[in-house]
Amino acid sequence: ESRLVAWHSGLKHGVNKLEHMRGRHELPLTKSEWQKKLTPEQFYVTREKGTEPPFSGVYLNNKESGMYHCVCCDSPLFSSEKKYCSGTGWPAFSEAHGTSGSDERDTGILRRVDTSLGLTRTEVVCKQCEAHLGHVFPDGPGPSGQRFCINSVALKFKPRKH
Numbered sequence: 001e002s003r004l005v006a007w008h009s010g011l012k013h014g015v016n017k018l019e020h021m022r023g024r025h026e027l028p029l030t031k032s033e034w035q036k037k038l039t040p041e042q043f044y045v046t047r048e049k050g051t052e053p054p055f056s057g058v059y060l061n062n063k064e065s066g067m068y069h070c071v072c073c074d075s076p077l078f079s080s081e082k083k084y085c086s087g088t089g090w091p092a093f094s095e096a097h098g099t100s101g102s103d104e105r106d107t108g109i110l111r112r113v114d115t116s117l118g119l120t121r122t123e124v125v126c127k128q129c130e131a132h133l134g135h136v137f138p139d140g141p142g143p144s145g146q147r148f149c150i151n152s153v154a155l156k157f158k159p160r161k162h
């Protein structure tokens with residue numbers, strides 16, 4: 001009987017796990033689902049690793065206080081506190097929201113090696129939905145010396161409530 005109970009609780013655990021996974025995957029998964037959810041520009045940048053034209057983005061000169069979220073899944077990615085003007089034509093951040101020291105475990109982003117265009121760059125993607133956000137370069141300000149070069153189109157700004 002105890003074996004049966006163990007088996008039953010194992011099954012229950014498995015079901016809970018499945019429910020949990022399903023909950024996390026309420027996001028659109030297929031290309032056409034993303035295409036329906038996003039504008040053509042958002043789709044091109046986030047799902048096809050595109051780049052918006054320089055100096056075209058709506059958040060380039062945004063100096064309001066708040067949080068920049070993933071346009072695809074709403075995950076908080078970058079705080080206005082770490083935004084700066086890099087002069088390159090894209091919004092720049094010196095670190096991702098949730099970074100502690102050089103530890104990015106609690107951030108909403110992941111780094112990936114990108115060897116497209118014959119260059120070796122570090123791509124920045126959303127941890128939750130794998131949206132392409134931009135790249136990170138080692139020529140930023142301050143002690144971290146990083147420049148997260150992020151497409152405006154991949155972001156959704158939410159002003160801080162006062």
Ligand SMILES: [Zn+2]
Pocket residue numbers: 070071072073074075126127128129130131
């Ligand atoms: Zn996302």
